[in-house]
Amino acid sequence: MSLALSFFLATISASMPSPREIRVLDNESALAEAVAGFLASTIEETLRRKPRVRLVLSGGSTPRRLYRTLAQPEWAKRIDWTSVLLFFGDERCVPPDHPESNYAMAKEALIDPLQIAPQQVMRLRGEAEPEEAASHYEATIREAFAPDQTPFPRFDLIFLGLGDDGHTASLFPSSPALREQRRLVVPTSSPVGIPHRLTMTFPLLNAAVTVVFLVTGSSKASILRRVQEERDSAAPLPASRIRPANGRLIWYVDRAAASALPSA
Numbered sequence: 001m002s003l004a005l006s007f008f009l010a011t012i013s014a015s016m017p018s019p020r021e022i023r024v025l026d027n028e029s030a031l032a033e034a035v036a037g038f039l040a041s042t043i044e045e046t047l048r049r050k051p052r053v054r055l056v057l058s059g060g061s062t063p064r065r066l067y068r069t070l071a072q073p074e075w076a077k078r079i080d081w082t083s084v085l086l087f088f089g090d091e092r093c094v095p096p097d098h099p100e101s102n103y104a105m106a107k108e109a110l111i112d113p114l115q116i117a118p119q120q121v122m123r124l125r126g127e128a129e130p131e132e133a134a135s136h137y138e139a140t141i142r143e144a145f146a147p148d149q150t151p152f153p154r155f156d157l158i159f160l161g162l163g164d165d166g167h168t169a170s171l172f173p174s175s176p177a178l179r180e181q182r183r184l185v186v187p188t189s190s191p192v193g194i195p196h197r198l199t200m201t202f203p204l205l206n207a208a209v210t211v212v213f214l215v216t217g218s219s220k221a222s223i224l225r226r227v228q229e230e231r232d233s234a235a236p237l238p239a240s241r242i243r244p245a246n247g248r249l250i251w252y253v254d255r256a257a258a259s260a261l262p263s264a
């Protein structure tokens with residue numbers, strides 16, 4: 001089936017800051033190919049306007065598949081990685097070679113295979129004291145965007161995942177980090193797995209030019225439906241609060257994850 005046919009595109013714009021698009025692909029590998037194509041054209045288009053692309057990577061198994069796809073020769077030769085600066089939306093407070101580190105995963109699947117230069121990779125220091133690591137990353141981001149960053153730095157593209165509990169990045173339901181309005185990066189905690197985390201905040205994530213969610217598998221079907229339905233609720237799940245103020249929000253999901261959506 002062609003990519004064009006396997007896309008189901010829904011655009012819902014009522015009372016939202018920006019239209020939302022849901023693109024449904026047959027399976028995880030079709031999704032990785034489609035997102036690789038989207039990334040390639042975003043990088044190309046951004047480089048026509050400015051010298052650098054600032055891209056935020058996410059953790060999780062779906063992004064890993066995407067990174068491995070991007071490292072394949074056919075995609076490697078289509079993308080000019082020398083002009084891309086890589087950042088991370090969140091990190092576990094673990095050393096950079098820990099199996100749970102988002103940086104370690106991206107290094108193994110994307111950065112090393114593509115030989116992306118260390119000076120292009122801005123990692124969160126999971127091994128440092130969390131407050132210090134958050135402030136350090138905030139300074140790193142500010143420096144990478146100077147002087148152009150009012151009111152918040154505007155990343156060209158941010159990849160995000162969706163947790164079973166509705167979390168995204170390391171913004172977990174009921175966390176005080178959800179209320180942060182001023183800082184770009186904060187320490188936070190997770191109710192499951194590695195407890196101490198670092199995460200980008202809503203104001204920073206929502207300042208992006210484009211945010212892309214990557215969601216696959218039937219285990220995500222019911223939470224995906226909830227996130228799509230409750231966008232106007234008074235206490236929405238963290239993932240529902242991703243609403244780029246002047247940007248685009250695109251959901252790439254596979255058929256299994258989309259199976260509980262009303263239009264699926």
Ligand SMILES: O=C1O[C@H](COP(=O)(O)O)[C@@H](O)[C@H](O)[C@H]1O
Binds near residue numbers: 058060168
């Ligand atoms: O944005 C993100 O989302 C994931 C949740 O996805 P999962 O597929 O691993 O459940 C999160 O854990 C990850 O750190 C983050 O970058």
